Amino acid sequence: MPERVVLVGYGPVGARLVEGLLPAVREGRIDLTVVGAEPHDAYNRVLIAEYAVGRMDRAGLDLGDRRVAEEAGARFLLGVAVAGVDRTLRSVRLEDGIRLPYDRLVLATGARANVPTLAGVRRSAALDGDLPRGVVALRDLADAEVVRAAVSAGRRIVVLGAGVLGMELALAAAEAGAEVTVAYHSAAPMNRTLDENSGRVLAAAAVAAGVEMRHHARAESIVHRYDDHGQAWFDGLVCADGRVLAGDLLVLSCGVGARTEIAARAGLAVSAGVLVDGSSRSWTDENVFAVGDCAHVADPADAAPDGRVPGGPSGLIGPGWRQADRLATLLSSGASAPAPAERPGVVMLKAEGIDVVAGGAVDADPFAHAPGCHGPQVTIWADPARGAYVKLVTVDGVLTGFVAVGMPRTGAELALLFERGSELPADRSSLLRLDAPDAGMAVVADPFAADATVCWCNGVSAGAIRDAVATGEPTVACVKAATRAGTGCGGCVGRITELLAREAVPA
Numbered sequence: 001m002p003e004r005v006v007l008v009g010y011g012p013v014g015a016r017l018v019e020g021l022l023p024a025v026r027e028g029r030i031d032l033t034v035v036g037a038e039p040h041d042a043y044n045r046v047l048i049a050e051y052a053v054g055r056m057d058r059a060g061l062d063l064g065d066r067r068v069a070e071e072a073g074a075r076f077l078l079g080v081a082v083a084g085v086d087r088t089l090r091s092v093r094l095e096d097g098i099r100l101p102y103d104r105l106v107l108a109t110g111a112r113a114n115v116p117t118l119a120g121v122r123r124s125a126a127l128d129g130d131l132p133r134g135v136v137a138l139r140d141l142a143d144a145e146v147v148r149a150a151v152s153a154g155r156r157i158v159v160l161g162a163g164v165l166g167m168e169l170a171l172a173a174a175e176a177g178a179e180v181t182v183a184y185h186s187a188a189p190m191n192r193t194l195d196e197n198s199g200r201v202l203a204a205a206a207v208a209a210g211v212e213m214r215h216h217a218r219a220e221s222i223v224h225r226y227d228d229h230g231q232a233w234f235d236g237l238v239c240a241d242g243r244v245l246a247g248d249l250l251v252l253s254c255g256v257g258a259r260t261e262i263a264a265r266a267g268l269a270v271s272a273g274v275l276v277d278g279s280s281r282s283w284t285d286e287n288v289f290a291v292g293d294c295a296h297v298a299d300p301a302d303a304a305p306d307g308r309v310p311g312g313p314s315g316l317i318g319p320g321w322r323q324a325d326r327l328a329t330l331l332s333s334g335a336s337a338p339a340p341a342e343r344p345g346v347v348m349l350k351a352e353g354i355d356v357v358a359g360g361a362v363d364a365d366p367f368a369h370a371p372g373c374h375g376p377q378v379t380i381w382a383d384p385a386r387g388a389y390v391k392l393v394t395v396d397g398v399l400t401g402f403v404a405v406g407m408p409r410t411g412a413e414l415a416l417l418f419e420r421g422s423e424l425p426a427d428r429s430s431l432l433r434l435d436a437p438d439a440g441m442a443v444v445a446d447p448f449a450a451d452a453t454v455c456w457c458n459g460v461s462a463g464a465i466r467d468a469v470a471t472g473e474p475t476v477a478c479v480k481a482a483t484r485a486g487t488g489c490g491g492c493v494g495r496i497t498e499l500l501a502r503e504a505v506p507a
Contacts, residue, residue: 002031005331006092006100008082008262009108010036012044013292013320015064017108018074020328025072030331032074033100035092039079040141041066045110046317046489049165050350052138052147053172063487085266087285104287104331107263107274108324111256111293111313113137116160119221119238132222134234137252138169150249151178158182158237158247160219162189164347166253167206171351174210181245182206183217183237193347195362197382198403201389205354205406208387214245222250258294258313272296272312278339280327291327292320297339316345317488318457346415348491357411359418360401364393376400379428390414390432397423409434412495419453448502454495457488465499474500 005021007014014034024030036042043061050056066076081095085105092100115121121132136143147169150157154177159170162184174180182189188199189206203213218240225235236244258273269275269283273296282288283300293313303309314320323339330336349356366378379392390410393401399418404411410431417424425431448454450463460483468482476496480486486493 002028003331004031004101004103005033005106006102006104007032007034007106007108008092009106009110009292009294010034010038010042010076010078011108011110011292012042012046012063012317013110013324014106014108015042016321016324017106017291017328018069019064020325021332022069022072022074024332025069025074028073032069033102034069034074034076034078035080035082035094035100036076036078037081038140041078043141044317044487045139048138048141048144049147049169049172050490052144052169053151053176054148055172055176082262085262087266087268087288090287102287104289106327106331107288107290107294108292109259109262109294111258111315113139113252114254114257115252116219116254118219120224121222131252132224132234133231134248135222135250135252138165139256147173147249147251151176154178155248156181156246157249157251158245159251159253160184160237161253161255162186162191162213163253163255164190164193164349166251167202168350169251169253170211171206171209171354175352179247180210181212181214181247183214183219183239183245185216185218187215189213189215190349190356193358193362194356194403194405195391197380197384198356198358198362198389198391198405201382201384201387201405202349202354202356204384205387209351209354214239214243217243217245256293256315258296260294263288263290263294270296271298271309275300275309279330279336280323289327289331291323295320295323297323314345316457318345318459321458321488346418348411348415348489350489350491354406355408355411356403356405357415358401358403359415360393360399362391362393362401362403364401381429381432388435392424392428392431394424399424407432407435416452448499454499455483455485455488455492457492458484460485462499465496466503469500469503474503476500 021030025032042063044063083095084093090102136146151173156179157173159166159182162182167189170180170182188196189203190199206213219237220240221238222234223236224232226232234250236246238244260270260274263274264270273294274290275283275296276290280289280291296312298309298311344360346359364376364378366380377394381390388406390407391403402414448462452462454462464483465479468479472478472482479496486496
């Protein structure tokens, strides 16, 4: 008898798991049923802002191939919500009353947008998605269509939140012709990734690109306008100091929270997400697994006496895909490999003409430790008038955190050194010279060495890309199809293109 696997959630991570299970499905060893709340096939949410501003067509978001999976024997129930899970009977109950028996249950329910406390917006909107007209969170295709219409019409867009996704949307929308204002509580944007000084350099670059930046803007409520049919629409965001940021559309970019409702109602342990071990297996039930943005990977031994568990979902597509790959192997063969430690991710801002890259913790005080003393050592170089800033944090000479704004070659070099856990050159200023007009292509470490990672989401090296090009066509599309590089956050497409150019073949 085949093992019955029910997968709840058909987003990017769920689609990756389906792909990994297909050999076992074809061989009749696994009976796979996929339940998805959205009626659409799996699509890449990470790139949804690209679609919303008109940089990408709808087909560019597609992931996986449901037709191939169905031909292999997988069943899909899309546009259907799960009402509950009976772990005693091992069955999933759908909202229409249908019950799906399982031997193994996988939750890939992802995350939902956080809805801040605003007068005029119901807190329950975070659960049911019933936001006022003219307010979206840009988490699904329906939201993207609303933003796309506003951008194409050159409307006034207010973005609440200045994280990496909010800034990418704001800059892209402004470039496409929309009037954009970004409101955020902190002194500078991207404050969870950048230090304050680099954030200010980014803010200045955004203003130069046509985005109005409103720092220390504590949003309190929204005001409405009424159309000819008496329907209320968003008309402005009211801040604590009385300012009203007028707009036609409010985009909430205030982070996300794991969707744990199904797991919690089923009596599974949850914290910042569904608590699972390194094999993605639930702490509570050995027949239940969780992957992706809903999964909180932790060791039960790390739980505090009060029940608190450190960590949480990574929020990045790369770790979710790696979880799906390992779980597919476990469910297909029973073989379990320990999850490798995930290095802190490198964050790159995708924006035309604005180069921002950062990794690790960068909040260390440059004057906290004297030279030669134990502790992090900090190096800073700044030229804010020209939009350039670099900060390096090292421990025993090894790079543990960095940020580079307006220094693309330096940023690429630092990303490589950070990934490898390498020591920095004794002369830190040599890194800054990489962006000098006469620097040529000289680098401290070759960013396209065979073992250098080009795509962090999928862990694809420069050598693997060269191998793919040698056996296929020298195009970015070929590289994506053969290696998956460039199919995640999209931040590596420029590096793929540069690698192809360096190999003296047209990109």
